[in-house]
Amino acid sequence: MIDLRSDTVTRPDKGMREAMYRAEVGDDVFGEDPTITQLQDTVADLLGKEAALFVPSGVMANQLGVLVHTQPGTEVIVERRSHIPNYEGASPSWLASVQLCPIDGERGILNPDAVRSAIRPGNYGQPATSLICLENTHNLAGGIAQSVEQLQAITDVAKEYQLPTHLDGARLWNAGIAQDVPFRAFASLFDTVSVCLSKGLGAPVGSLFCGSKESINKAHALRKRLGGGMRQVGILGAAGLYAIQNNLERLAQDHANAKKLALAFADLPNFSLNLDDIHTNIVYVDVLAPLTVSSVLSALEKEQVYLIPTGPNTIRAVTHLDVSERDIDQTIHVLHRTFGPHAIAT
Numbered sequence: 001m002i003d004l005r006s007d008t009v010t011r012p013d014k015g016m017r018e019a020m021y022r023a024e025v026g027d028d029v030f031g032e033d034p035t036i037t038q039l040q041d042t043v044a045d046l047l048g049k050e051a052a053l054f055v056p057s058g059v060m061a062n063q064l065g066v067l068v069h070t071q072p073g074t075e076v077i078v079e080r081r082s083h084i085p086n087y088e089g090a091s092p093s094w095l096a097s098v099q100l101c102p103i104d105g106e107r108g109i110l111n112p113d114a115v116r117s118a119i120r121p122g123n124y125g126q127p128a129t130s131l132i133c134l135e136n137t138h139n140l141a142g143g144i145a146q147s148v149e150q151l152q153a154i155t156d157v158a159k160e161y162q163l164p165t166h167l168d169g170a171r172l173w174n175a176g177i178a179q180d181v182p183f184r185a186f187a188s189l190f191d192t193v194s195v196c197l198s199k200g201l202g203a204p205v206g207s208l209f210c211g212s213k214e215s216i217n218k219a220h221a222l223r224k225r226l227g228g229g230m231r232q233v234g235i236l237g238a239a240g241l242y243a244i245q246n247n248l249e250r251l252a253q254d255h256a257n258a259k260k261l262a263l264a265f266a267d268l269p270n271f272s273l274n275l276d277d278i279h280t281n282i283v284y285v286d287v288l289a290p291l292t293v294s295s296v297l298s299a300l301e302k303e304q305v306y307l308i309p310t311g312p313n314t315i316r317a318v319t320h321l322d323v324s325e326r327d328i329d330q331t332i333h334v335l336h337r338t339f340g341p342h343a344i345a346t
């Protein structure tokens with residue numbers, strides 16, 4: 001089976017499981033888990049932040065960002081297709097009593113003037129803007145890796161208005177590796193940053209919320225309130241540390257695999273995509289008539305190749321740790337045989 005549905009489907013390998021088995025643990029609610037402490041220090045250092053807090057998921061890390069920076073009745077600026085307004089169950093309104101102000105980006109990238117004109121001081125009925133959130137890489141825009149300069153164009157606007165900023169860096173690792181830029185160069189632009197261990201890095205569980213000591217102290221209390229205080233969680237932390245030590249640099253291989261797959265799709269008659277948008281490990285492909293999304297996905301499933309539908313005419317493939325270059329070659333072979341110019345119509 002070649003599972004290209006998401007980079008979240010990876011399973012811990014032997015080395016990671018051994019690291020988990022050997023993990024020294026303690027009660028992390030008492031701050032006594034040495035493995036979690038080491039993981040938090042390691043990630044804070046990689047991102048050039050004062051402190052980091054281990055949390056179960058990327059959603060919790062992002063929502064800590066919203067809760068730490070905002071006040072009820074205010075408004076948060078987000079890119080319209082980013083994760084926070086689309087896939088986090090309206091948590092900002094549910095948990096923080098704020099509303100979102102989504103702005104259209106160009107391939108996920110916000111325009112500084114558009115952000116400037118969306119900022120509201122808050123008077124009478126108008127909610128005040130309390131936070132700006134960005135996402136890098138941008139998932140729905142196709143794993144686009146925004147540059148430090150592109151992000152800074154927005155964080156400069158935030159500074160102009162003295163607004164805090166949060167970066168959803170679920171795949172910040174991919175952005176850094178793709179651009180050969182230190183992770184801290186991105187992270188230093190933002191007040192707080194969330195990063196995930198359970199996507200390209202291949203750990204089974206875990207994200208970190210990173211920022212100043214003051215933000216992390218606040219987040220620590222909020223995490224407890226959300227039910228996210230965990231006990232001998234170093235077992236999971238060991239997987240995260242192992243992932244950082246062993247699986248960061250190899251993200252370049254996922255990016256090369258995604259590019260190879262994208263080139264193959266682009267060569268086929270009934271598929272369309274913009275090769276310039278393939279920066280990292282995510283490939284969105286438009287399916288053209290007479291093919292349909294469901295006919296394509298079921299034909300691939302018969303060959304044990306799994307992608308997901310992401311719109312009426314769009315499918316997505318994501319490369320990751322459990323997909324080798326050989327798997328990509330095999331997928332390309334299946335694509336040619338099934339959808340190439342000489343294929344029998346499906």
Ligand SMILES: Cc1ncc(COP(=O)(O)O)c(C=O)c1O
Pocket residue numbers: 056057058059060062083135137138139168170171196198207
């Ligand atoms: C950009 C982005 N942010 C946040 C998340 C949330 O992560 P989690 O599934 O760990 O809650 C995801 C999940 O895919 C994501 O793609």
